[in-house]
Amino acid sequence: MITYSFSFKRYFLFLFMLLFTFSGAQKKFTIVLDAGHGGSDHGANRYYSEYGTLREKDITLSVVLKLGRMLEKDKDFKVIYTRKIDEYPSLTDRTTLANRSKADLFVSVHVNANTKTTPYGTETFVQGPDQNKTNLEVAKAENDVIYLDEKDREMFASYDPKSPESLIALKIQQSKYLESSLLFGSFVEGNFEKKDKRYSRGVKQQNLHVLRLNAMPSVLIETGFISNYDDAMYLASDNGQSEIATSIYDAIISYKKAIERNTATVVKAEPEKPEEKPLKNDFRILLMSTPTKYAGSDPALKGLNYILPIKENGMYKYYYGTTNLASVRDNNLKTAKDAGFRNATSISFVPNQNLGIGYYTLELAVTDQKLSSNSYMLNTLKDVNRVKENGKFYYTYGKFTSLEEALKARKNLEDKGVKDAVVEKKLK
Numbered sequence: 001m002i003t004y005s006f007s008f009k010r011y012f013l014f015l016f017m018l019l020f021t022f023s024g025a026q027k028k029f030t031i032v033l034d035a036g037h038g039g040s041d042h043g044a045n046r047y048y049s050e051y052g053t054l055r056e057k058d059i060t061l062s063v064v065l066k067l068g069r070m071l072e073k074d075k076d077f078k079v080i081y082t083r084k085i086d087e088y089p090s091l092t093d094r095t096t097l098a099n100r101s102k103a104d105l106f107v108s109v110h111v112n113a114n115t116k117t118t119p120y121g122t123e124t125f126v127q128g129p130d131q132n133k134t135n136l137e138v139a140k141a142e143n144d145v146i147y148l149d150e151k152d153r154e155m156f157a158s159y160d161p162k163s164p165e166s167l168i169a170l171k172i173q174q175s176k177y178l179e180s181s182l183l184f185g186s187f188v189e190g191n192f193e194k195k196d197k198r199y200s201r202g203v204k205q206q207n208l209h210v211l212r213l214n215a216m217p218s219v220l221i222e223t224g225f226i227s228n229y230d231d232a233m234y235l236a237s238d239n240g241q242s243e244i245a246t247s248i249y250d251a252i253i254s255y256k257k258a259i260e261r262n263t264a265t266v267v268k269a270e271p272e273k274p275e276e277k278p279l280k281n282d283f284r285i286l287l288m289s290t291p292t293k294y295a296g297s298d299p300a301l302k303g304l305n306y307i308l309p310i311k312e313n314g315m316y317k318y319y320y321g322t323t324n325l326a327s328v329r330d331n332n333l334k335t336a337k338d339a340g341f342r343n344a345t346s347i348s349f350v351p352n353q354n355l356g357i358g359y360y361t362l363e364l365a366v367t368d369q370k371l372s373s374n375s376y377m378l379n380t381l382k383d384v385n386r387v388k389e390n391g392k393f394y395y396t397y398g399k400f401t402s403l404e405e406a407l408k409a410r411k412n413l414e415d416k417g418v419k420d421a422v423v424e425k426k427l428k
């Protein structure tokens, strides 16, 4: 009896000490705020008579400082800035700082840009392999800056995004933080959409260097397009910047709550989500079918990139994106519809299928006048075919048994400077 009571007391003492130790050691929720670009790296910029030249690096800093001030008012948060002034920390510095501080969340703030003025709205990126070609432009714009810094060059030199090792390492890292990153990203985009009435382009996966080596949930927020007038005016205004900062702040609060709920109730680790299995076929989004031939920059294509025209029976079919993942296909279809192609539909292609009858060729040009023999195209390429039909000259190149072969040849032509070749399916 006595023994029992003694050990019972000891047990309580132990429990009390444990609780005390635990609460005393409770770690602050550490957030790294990364204002994109800075110093010699201006990021995207555009001139507007209302403001002069707007620069991405100024907007991101301003938003981050506002956000930081909100978070610093709360004792639960510890805020670490990758920069608080107009300077350029290398991407390696940003990542090292985040990892060393064992941060709980990494938030990189950026501003989007497009060569066209029409695209607008917000999007949030989480680290993931390049599955969706539509995001490549963002990856390019945000990754390009790595070559500004010697340290970065060393750090990223050994990294080949196409090597299987890099992909495996990426997938392991990604699966560990992906779900949390996606959750936080969805809060951010949800707030932009609901509270600020912005147009959200969604949460997307992309391989971005600034996120890749972070050992914590990380997102890169594109807060709007500097290339779009309305977005730019919003991004430049004090009110716009405050709204953006507030929406990110609210998302951080929701995220922290969700994470705490999760760790309190779920003791055992959640089973990892199975990776999405690729489908047998490739899918492309058919935007429209028309007798008109458009160049890649034509407004009729509504600013979408990665468009593949395939001509069949005199009709040009414009396809957008290629993927064998159902999720990416659905995302591509949404992007196409959002861009204004309401009747867009997804079409399946059997990969590497040989045409039984007929062949593929590349239509290089359709002209009213015969091209001069010293034109760039005819000078660069041998064996260009010319056919006259209904008063027009059709210039084609090569014969290929599968679409993939034709696409490879089309890419080669592009590298040689012969752009906008149309794949033509000849079924005779």
Ligand SMILES: [Zn+2]
Pocket: 036, 037, 043, 044, 056, 110, 111, 141, 142
């Ligand atoms: Zn940027």
